[in-house]
Amino acid sequence: MQLEAKLATAVPARLALPEQGTMELKWRVADLAVLQPWMKGNVKVAGGLEGAAKGKFLPENRLEMAGDVTLTGGNLHWQKPEGEGTMALKDASFKWSWQGDTLRGSVGLTLAEFGQARGSFTLPVPAAFPVSPDPHGAVSAALSGRVQEQGVLSAFMPGLVQETHGRVDVDLEVGGVWQEPRLHGKLQLSQAGATCPQPASP
DSSP, X not given: OEEXXXXXXSSOOOXXXXXXXXXXXXXXXXXXXXXXXXXXXXXXXXXXXXEEEEEEEETTTEEEEEEXXXXXXXXXXXXXXXXXXXXXXXXXEEEEEEETXXXXXXXXXXXXXXXXXXXXXXXXXXXXSSOOOOTTSBOEEEEEEEEEESSHHHHHSTTTOSEEEEXXXXXXXXXXXXXXXXXXXXXXXXXXXXXXXXXXXX
16 A cells, blocks of 8 residues: 655644645555455455545644545456356546535446446535534435346355345435435335255255
8 A cells, every 4th residue: 555645834743733734645555455354255356546635724623625536447256156256347436525514525436337326425524623513414415326236245145145136226315414314215126036045954
């Protein structure tokens, strides 16, 4: 993993956020295989992760920041009864901005042959430390997409199911306030099927 950080401020160094200045962060994970110890079942992940963030410090422990994270050359590999399954992540990105009283962001995922998904969110989280969401602030989020499932679930649940397939359509929205969010929309599974192993004979 590579990490580069730049900090510029005219305020003398101390154990607190400066009241003025700028910051810049860049990071890169060349091989996502380092995440393998946290993956469940027979799933293996490959590819690289890059990200950057820029911002500035403001008085009263406030700040403004924006950044993005991109997955490059991503692939998922899992074991199926007939051999190894592979899912190519054609495009995966996460962009965000944090300023004023709000944290905003968007996510995008495109699978080479298995579908795509897009999402966005706006959260009432003031850009200040310590971080303290506004319990009465408005929440807004949306997720939509279509994904073709071809055996990934069986990799995460070995022994429970041997083969899975189907199409998942998602169109969800979240509203309300932080303290009482409201979820509405649809999550539809179609053309689905699964094969479960036969129980052992007594």
